[in-house]
Amino acid sequence: MQLSKYSLFARDLTNEIFSVFIACLLIGFGVLVGHILRNKQKTEAILLNQEKAHQLDLSKREYEVLIEMVDGKSNKEIAETLFISESTVKTHVSNLFIKLDAKRRTEAIHKARNLDLI
Secondary structure: OHHHHHHHHHHHHHHHHHHHHHHHHHHHHHHHHHHHHHHHHHHHHHHHHHHHHHHOOOOHHHHHHHHHHHOOOOHHHHHHHHOOOHHHHHHHHHHHHHHHOOOOHHHHHHHHHHOOOO
């Protein structure tokens, strides 16, 4: 009698484990698809706006730094993301301020949005 109770419990537990496994797979798939689509949209937006950046005489790297600034990253985080030194990031940020006629990051981002750079 005890063995039959254990057998029923084990069968129910197997179904639950299988359900949890399938749910985890679907969640992982959803996160992966979302990540891929987000990166694709970001890349397409960058390609479309590089022509406008060229008109302002922004270098490719300055434009990449601007995109990272929009994401709210610090100079150190930008340097780590783009694999450049922090002093190089500071130089690019200074160049952006000059080319966008801005004094602060928020002002530079605001002007870049008004110019449809980002």
